[in-house]
Amino acid sequence: MDIKYQKSKGLTDKPLSYCPGCTHGIIHKLVAESLEELGLLDRTVGVASVGCSVFSYEFFNCDMIQCPHGRAAAVATGIKRTHPDGIVFTYQGDGDLASIGIAETIHAANRGENITIIFVNNAVYGMTGGQMAPTSLIGQKTTTSPMGRDAHMHGNPIHIAEMFSQIDGVAYLERCSVFNLRQVRNAKAAIKKAFTYQKEGRGFTMVELLSTCPVNWGKTPQDALKWVEEDMTKVFPLKVFKDAGVETHE
Amino acid sequence: MANKVLMKGNEAIALAAVKGGVEAYFGYPITPQNEVSEYLSKYMFEQGRVFLQAESEVAAINMVYGAAASGKRVMTSSSSPGIALKQEGISYLAGSELPAVIVSVMRGGPGLGGIQPSQADYYQATRGGGNGDYHTIVFAPESIQETVDVMKEAFDVADYYRNPVMVLVDGLIGQMMEAVDFNRPVTKRFLPPKDWAAGGMNGHSGRNTICSLYLDPYELEAHNLKLQKKYQAAIQNETKFELVNMEDPDYVIVAYGTMARVVRSAIEILTKKKLNVGMIRPISVWPFPKAPFKAINRNCKGILVCEMSLGQMLDDVRIMNNGALPVGFFGRAGGIVPEPEEVVDAILHFEQRRVD
Ligand SMILES: Cc1ncc(C[n+]2csc(CCOP(=O)(O)OP(=O)(O)O)c2C)c(N)n1
Ligand code: SF4
Ligand SMILES: [Mg+2]
Numbered sequence: 001m002d003i004k005y006q007k008s009k010g011l012t013d014k015p016l017s018y019c020p021g022c023t024h025g026i027i028h029k030l031v032a033e034s035l036e037e038l039g040l041l042d043r044t045v046g047v048a049s050v051g052c053s054v055f056s057y058e059f060f061n062c063d064m065i066q067c068p069h070g071r072a073a074a075v076a077t078g079i080k081r082t083h084p085d086g087i088v089f090t091y092q093g094d095g096d097l098a099s100i101g102i103a104e105t106i107h108a109a110n111r112g113e114n115i116t117i118i119f120v121n122n123a124v125y126g127m128t129g130g131q132m133a134p135t136s137l138i139g140q141k142t143t144t145s146p147m148g149r150d151a152h153m154h155g156n157p158i159h160i161a162e163m164f165s166q167i168d169g170v171a172y173l174e175r176c177s178v179f180n181l182r183q184v185r186n187a188k189a190a191i192k193k194a195f196t197y198q199k200e201g202r203g204f205t206m207v208e209l210l211s212t213c214p215v216n217w218g219k220t221p222q223d224a225l226k227w228v229e230e231d232m233t234k235v236f237p238l239k240v241f242k243d244a245g246v247e248t249h250e
Numbered sequence: 251m252a253n254k255v256l257m258k259g260n261e262a263i264a265l266a267a268v269k270g271g272v273e274a275y276f277g278y279p280i281t282p283q284n285e286v287s288e289y290l291s292k293y294m295f296e297q298g299r300v301f302l303q304a305e306s307e308v309a310a311i312n313m314v315y316g317a318a319a320s321g322k323r324v325m326t327s328s329s330s331p332g333i334a335l336k337q338e339g340i341s342y343l344a345g346s347e348l349p350a351v352i353v354s355v356m357r358g359g360p361g362l363g364g365i366q367p368s369q370a371d372y373y374q375a376t377r378g379g380g381n382g383d384y385h386t387i388v389f390a391p392e393s394i395q396e397t398v399d400v401m402k403e404a405f406d407v408a409d410y411y412r413n414p415v416m417v418l419v420d421g422l423i424g425q426m427m428e429a430v431d432f433n434r435p436v437t438k439r440f441l442p443p444k445d446w447a448a449g450g451m452n453g454h455s456g457r458n459t460i461c462s463l464y465l466d467p468y469e470l471e472a473h474n475l476k477l478q479k480k481y482q483a484a485i486q487n488e489t490k491f492e493l494v495n496m497e498d499p500d501y502v503i504v505a506y507g508t509m510a511r512v513v514r515s516a517i518e519i520l521t522k523k524k525l526n527v528g529m530i531r532p533i534s535v536w537p538f539p540k541a542p543f544k545a546i547n548r549n550c551k552g553i554l555v556c557e558m559s560l561g562q563m564l565d566d567v568r569i570m571n572n573g574a575l576p577v578g579f580f581g582r583a584g585g586i587v588p589e590p591e592e593v594v595d596a597i598l599h600f601e602q603r604r605v606d
Binding site: 048 | 302317339346457461
């Protein structure tokens with residue numbers, strides 16, 4: 001029999017623990033396939049952050065280290081500095097990266113740490129049950145912004161990719177999503193490029209991925225994808241923010 | 251004497267770490283321990299080892315976590331408010347069973363406090379501010395020589411137990427200079443290879459994961475019991491203390507670190523006054539020594555606890571004494587190193603010092 005599709009060797013056989021319709025799973029698959037296709041699994045160390053993806057240390061088929069909430073970029077720095085030939089990535093949510101861990105992330109970027117950050121932005125604290133995140137949209141109802149996020153009271157959604165594009169140590173930075181097949185393909189190319197740049201020692205690489213949380217958004221999986229496409233991308237435009245491999249003519 | 255060099259405490263800590271085989275250092279500036287990182291920033295670079303000034307103590311301890319989890323000998327150093335920020339990381343190190351050495355050079359507190367030498371972080375070191383049922387093994391040396399000896403050994407102890415080890419000194423030990431020999435032998439321990447480390451699958455067979463998460467309460471309890479077994483072994487094997495003049499003392503003083511040096515001078519003065527005073531000097535403050543308290547002569551008139559704080563180790567002495575003898579306390583706070591005469595006076599007026 002002809003094998004048309006196989007699960008990536010970059011994933012273990014452990015069933016994913018994500019809710020139905022959650023796109024964390026698709027992003028896992030893209031990271032795993034990228035590492036496998038680039039032949040990097042053997043020398044990769046992944047850092048699992050605190051959030052719904054905390055169990056990613058059971059899912060990625062490489063050495064994995066689970067770390068304190070927000071500290072993934074610092075933990076990754078400790079690994080990479082002592083294992084310069086290794087490939088080190090973190091997998092972080094928006095609460096983890098953009099709120100409690102923003103200092104560690106900015107400084108890792110500013111030092112040009114040769115690591116890759118997979119930043120999964122679902123505009124909410126998924127794991128703790130749907131509280132407001134720094135990335136929640138204006139008007140978005142969450143368990144801690146029941147009247148909807150209000151700019152005066154809560155501030156505006158934080159634009160991580162835009163902010164980080166100002167940092168010299170960043171070699172590659174793209175915001176992608178996975179709400180349709182084309183976007184999935186594009187996201188995979190971005191992730192692969194980030195790991196390739198890391199392999200080449202070009203510096204800090206990050207791919208921000210707009211992701212769904214149908215459970216905490218109170219939406220069906222289909223509506224959740226639609227919300228990403230129509231609402232989230234308006235606030236968080238999909239684009240390449242920085243690419244050290246491309247000549248810029250300004 | 252030929253092997254001795256005159257060195258500042260903080261620099262000696264740094265060099266002892268190098269001799270102890272440290273492969274990576276991460277830290278954030280804070281007085282009175284800056285010379286540790288300043289020294290290492292040059293030395294580690296020259297040796298091709300890793301030195302990095304982190305953006306905060308929180309980041310530094312997590313860099314330590316990453317390096318330890320991927321199998322390297324790693325350390326950080328800081329002082330009181332900085333150690334406060336490292337507590338989460340220390341709990342994670344203990345929970346994930348990772349070896350690392352943390353140097354704490356105490357200054358006065360609470361809050362920003364001051365920068366003079368103090369012992370106000372005994373609770374912080376021995377009780378810890380991190381969450382969960384864990385212990386940090388803590389050595390509290392009294393001289394630069396002992397600090398160097400303890401530093402070199404600390405890495406082996408951390409590796410052996412797969413647990414964080416703290417070297418607890420005060421700003422006086424960090425800042426003063428003494429003659430020190432770096433080549434004194436270290437107790438040989440059997441250290442198994444770090445085949446658990448997650449530094450890439452090309453370094454070992456199979457896939458390694460490091461974590462401290464156990465959602466199933468039975469699994470977590472089993473993990474807690476496993477940690478507890480290690481702590482029991484550490485209590486058995488790592489308890490360290492020195493006894494001074496403990497044959498048949500009228501009074502016993504308990505003191506550690508810089509305070510113990512002051513007490514030594516006080517004991518000399520008291521001997522001239524025909525008072526026989528001994529000292530129990532804990533070198534490991536966790537595990538805290540138990541045996542010497544059991545061995546105190548019953549006609550001893552009391553135990554005086556002396557600290558450069560307002561009474562923290564006092565709790566451990568009370569536990570070990572268990573009501574057997576009267577207990578008194580003398581302490582100065584805020585960064586004041588007491589004069590020996592103050593200790594002499596406290597012994598002469600022991601009844602007024604009673605806290606039992
Ligand atoms: C120090 C600390 N504070 C709070 C928490 C509780 N906590 C667990 S996950 C989480 C937020 C996760 O949200 P995010 O990073 O957006 O990931 P998601 O679950 O949405 O993928 C929080 C606050 C914690 N584990 N540790
Ligand atoms: S809570 Fe949200 S982010 Fe977490 S697994 Fe479920 S859908 Fe995904
Ligand atoms: Mg989130």
